[in-house]
Amino acid sequence: MWRPRRPEAATIRMEGWSVNHTPVEWIGSPHYWIRGRVIVMYVGDDQAAIDLATAALGAELDLAGLPNACGGEDGPSRVEGVLWVVGGRYPGVNRPTAGTVWVYPETTDGSVPPEGRPLGVAPIVESSVDATGQFVTHLPPGTYLLAADMAGGHACEAQVVEVREGRCSPVTITCSIR
Numbered sequence: 627m628w629r630p631r632r633p634e635a636a637t638i639r640m641e642g643w644s645v646n647h648t649p650v651e652w653i654g655s656p657h658y659w660i661r662g663r664v665i666v667m668y669v670g671d672d673q674a675a676i677d678l679a680t681a682a683l684g685a686e687l688d689l690a691g692l693p694n695a696c697g698g699e700d701g702p703s704r705v706e707g708v709l710w711v712v713g714g715r716y717p718g719v720n721r722p723t724a725g726t727v728w729v730y731p732e733t734t735d736g737s738v739p740p741e742g743r744p745l746g747v748a749p750i751v752e753s754s755v756d757a758t759g760q761f762v763t764h765l766p767p768g769t770y771l772l773a774a775d776m777a778g779g780h781a782c783e784a785q786v787v788e789v790r791e792g793r794c795s796p797v798t799i800t801c802s803i804r
Contacts, residue, residue: 659683702764703789705729707797709759709774709782714803722759723801725776728752732769732786743773743784767791776801 711723728749782801
């Protein structure tokens with residue numbers, strides 16, 4: 627196994643379960659190889675397929691050794707994440723951003739507002755986020771709604787996150803601008 631040197635490969639986190647700051651739910655275990663300018667991914671656990679790709683492409687990318695959004699460790703139940711802005715006029719932006727993140731109890735009907743905060747519900751936590759976009763919120767186990775505004779008041783997509791006992795739940799909240 628080896629570590630990536632290309633910036634594109636460095637966006638693969640959480641042992642392959644996050645790519646370019648976006649959590650991904652694969653139908654099997656993700657495996658990655660880099661050969662020249664090409665990144666190859668195989669989703670599955672067929673050892674013959676993994677061996678074939680390794681023979682053709684070289685050593686598999688060492689994802690276990692990379693830091694993840696949760697620092698590679700568990701501990702108190704918490705959400706660790708990043709507030710991310712994308713879009714805008716050419717050439718656009720794709721970077722962390724400052725803003726505010728609010729944590730709400732999950733709604734009883736399971737609905738999630740596409741942007742902004744739920745009306746008539748008080749947040750459990752409000753966190754200011756600096757220009758690194760990174761935030762950490764310690765919460766008891768349960769299901770929560772995370773909403774955010776980037777600096778300047780632009781609403782971001784809301785997300786539901788499940789917090790488990792003694793585990794870190796990674797999340798990326800995306801703010802799309804025109």
